Amino acid sequence: MKIWAVSNQKGGVGKTTTVVSLAGLLSSWGFRVLLVDLDPHGSLSSYFGLDPDGIKASVYNLFHDASQKKAIKTEAYIRKTKFENISILPASTAIATLDRQVASMGGMGLVVSNALKKVSSQYDYVIIDSPPMLGVLMSNALAACQHLLIPTLAEFLALKGLERMLHTFDMVFHSRKVKPACTIIPTMFDKRTRAARESLVALKSAYPDKVWVGYIPVDTKIRDASQAGVPVSLFVKNSKAADAYAELLETLLQDDIDHDRKMA
Numbered sequence: 001m002k003i004w005a006v007s008n009q010k011g012g013v014g015k016t017t018t019v020v021s022l023a024g025l026l027s028s029w030g031f032r033v034l035l036v037d038l039d040p041h042g043s044l045s046s047y048f049g050l051d052p053d054g055i056k057a058s059v060y061n062l063f064h065d066a067s068q069k070k071a072i073k074t075e076a077y078i079r080k081t082k083f084e085n086i087s088i089l090p091a092s093t094a095i096a097t098l099d100r101q102v103a104s105m106g107g108m109g110l111v112v113s114n115a116l117k118k119v120s121s122q123y124d125y126v127i128i129d130s131p132p133m134l135g136v137l138m139s140n141a142l143a144a145c146q147h148l149l150i151p152t153l154a155e156f157l158a159l160k161g162l163e164r165m166l167h168t169f170d171m172v173f174h175s176r177k178v179k180p181a182c183t184i185i186p187t188m189f190d191k192r193t194r195a196a197r198e199s200l201v202a203l204k205s206a207y208p209d210k211v212w213v214g215y216i217p218v219d220t221k222i223r224d225a226s227q228a229g230v231p232v233s234l235f236v237k238n239s240k241a242a243d244a245y246a247e248l249l250e251t252l253l254q255d256d257i258d259h260d261r262k263m264a
C-alpha cells in the first residue's frame, strides 16, 4: 500500500480536485483506493455525498481512540463510495477542534499513519487530502505519506508561498528516516495567458527536480464533474484535465517504482 498526501497551505489550488481525479483514474486502472479527508471543511467528503456536519464515524474517531489509548478501529470508520474500488475515511467538522484537544497530549503525530497500517492489505493506494493550515492534521498527513503532491497555481505570488511552504515541510520531515518523494503539480493552467506561461517557466527553473513536466489545464469539465459528484475521468470521455491527470498518474506510478528500486 502506498500513501500519497496532497498538500498546500493555500486554499483553492486544486488539492481536492487532484485527490478525486487521481482516485477516479486509479480505480478504473484496477487499483483499490482509500481516500482520507483531513480537511475540516470536508470538501472531499462532500464530493462523495457525505455531510461533514452530520457524520458519525470519521477521522475524528481515529484521534479519539488514540487519545483513550484504545486500539484504533480504522475499518469501522471507512465507507464505500458508489464508485467501485473507492472507499473513504471522511472528515467531520469536529476535526477542526482537534488541534486544541490533542495539542496538549503529545504523541499524536502518527495517529493516521498507525491507523492506516491496520488496513494496508486492503488498499493499493491511499490519498490524503490535507487542510490548509499546519497543525496536528497536516502533520499527520506529512508523517504518513511516502509521496507528497503539491498542487500549485502558476502565479508569481504562489512562488513565494511555495518557497516558505517547502521550507516548513523540510523541517517537518527532518525527523523522518526516509524522506518522502515530492512532486509539484501546476494546476488550473491557462496557456493563453502570458503571465501564466512565464510563471510556469519560473516555477520549473526554481524547482527543476520537483516540478512535474506537464500541467493540469483549466477545464470547465472539472466544475461539472464536481457538481455531479463524480471523478472527472468517470464523468466525461473527453476532458483535457482528465487526460493530464492520467499523464500525471503514469509519472507518479513510475516514480514510486523507481523509488522502491533505489531503496531495495
Ligand SMILES: Nc1ncnc2c1ncn2[C@@H]1O[C@H](COP(=O)(O)OP(=O)(O)O)[C@@H](O)[C@H]1O
Residues within 6 Å of the ligand: 010, 011, 012, 013, 014, 015, 016, 017, 018, 043, 187, 188, 189, 216, 217, 218, 219, 220, 222, 223, 226, 241
Ligand atoms: N483544472 C481545473 N480547471 C477548472 N477548475 C478547476 C480545476 N481544478 C480545480 N478547479 C476548481 O477550482 C476550485 C478549487 O479547487 P479545489 O480542488 O477545491 O481546491 P483546494 O482543495 O486546494 O481548496 C473548485 O471549484 C474546483 O472545481
Ligand SMILES: [Mg+2]
Residues within 6 Å of the ligand: 015, 016, 017, 039, 043, 044
Ligand atoms: Mg480542498
